[in-house]
Amino acid sequence: MDKEMYYFMSDITPLTPIIDRGMALHKMIRLITIGLGGEGYLNFTGNEFGHPEWLDFPRAGNNNSYHYARRQYNLIDDDLLRYKYLNRFDEAMMKLEEKYGWLHSPQAYVSLKHESDKVVAFERNGLVFVFNFHCHTSYTDYRIGVDVPGKYETISLIKRYKIVLNSDNPYFGGHGRIDEEKSEFFTVGLNWCHRNNFIQVYIPCRTAIVLAKVD
Numbered sequence: 001m002d003k004e005m006y007y008f009m010s011d012i013t014p015l016t017p018i019i020d021r022g023m024a025l026h027k028m029i030r031l032i033t034i035g036l037g038g039e040g041y042l043n044f045t046g047n048e049f050g051h052p053e054w055l056d057f058p059r060a061g062n063n064n065s066y067h068y069a070r071r072q073y074n075l076i077d078d079d080l081l082r083y084k085y086l087n088r089f090d091e092a093m094m095k096l097e098e099k100y101g102w103l104h105s106p107q108a109y110v111s112l113k114h115e116s117d118k119v120v121a122f123e124r125n126g127l128v129f130v131f132n133f134h135c136h137t138s139y140t141d142y143r144i145g146v147d148v149p150g151k152y153e154t155i156s157l158i159k160r161y162k163i164v165l166n167s168d169n170p171y172f173g174g175h176g177r178i179d180e181e182k183s184e185f186f187t188v189g190l191n192w193c194h195r196n197n198f199i200q201v202y203i204p205c206r207t208a209i210v211l212a213k214v215d
Helices: 002-006 017-036 073-077 083-100
Strands: 109-114 119-124 127-132 139-146 158-166 184-188 197-203 207-213
Touching (some): 109 139, 127 197, 197 207
Antiparallel strands (some): 109 119, 158 207
16 A cells, blocks of 8 residues: 555545555465465564564664554554454454364465456365455355355255345445355356356455355
8 A cells, every 4th residue: 555554544535545455465475374274364563554664673774763663553543544344354353263163274275366356265174265356346146156055955965155244344444346145156056167066256356255155
C-alpha cells in the first residue's frame, strides 16, 4: 500500500484502489500462509500490520532516533481506521485454526493451481480453501474438486459444504459479495481434478473462502 497507508486508511475517506487491493491481498496472503503452513504460524517479524512502512533502529545516520523503531498496535483500537478490519480477520482466522486444528494435521492436498484464472484450491483436515487472486474477474459455479463429501441429503450422491470464513465479508472490510446465509455448496459424486467429488462455488475477485462439511 506504500504511502497511501498514511493517508487513506481512515474509514471516513473514500476507499482507494490501492488500499482496496492491499487489504484484500493482505488477508488472502495471511490465510494461504497459515493454510499451507507447517506446525506453527509466525505472527511477527514482518507479518504484522501495525508498524510503519519500514524499520530503522537508532544509529548515527538517523541521529539515534527511535521514530521508526516502533510498533503501533494501537491502530487497531481506533474505530475510524481500517486496520480494525485486518485485526478482525486475523482473529477469525486464528479461531478457525483453533477449532479445526489443521496446522498439526497432514499437509494439504492442492487440487488446483490455475495460472490464467488465478485460482488456488486445496483441502486440509476436512476444510476446503479456495482463493481467487484475479484482480477483476469473479467466477460463478466454478468447479472445485473435493475428496470427502459432506452431509448426506435425501439425494444419495449429493452432499453439502458451508462457508466458515470469507475474506470479502464487510466485517473484515470486504465488499459483501457473498451471501453466506444462503450459500451452501452441494457436492456431486463425479471425479474432478483427481478428486472423487466436486462443488461449484461463487468466488469473487481477490477473495478467499474456507468451506466446511455440514454436520
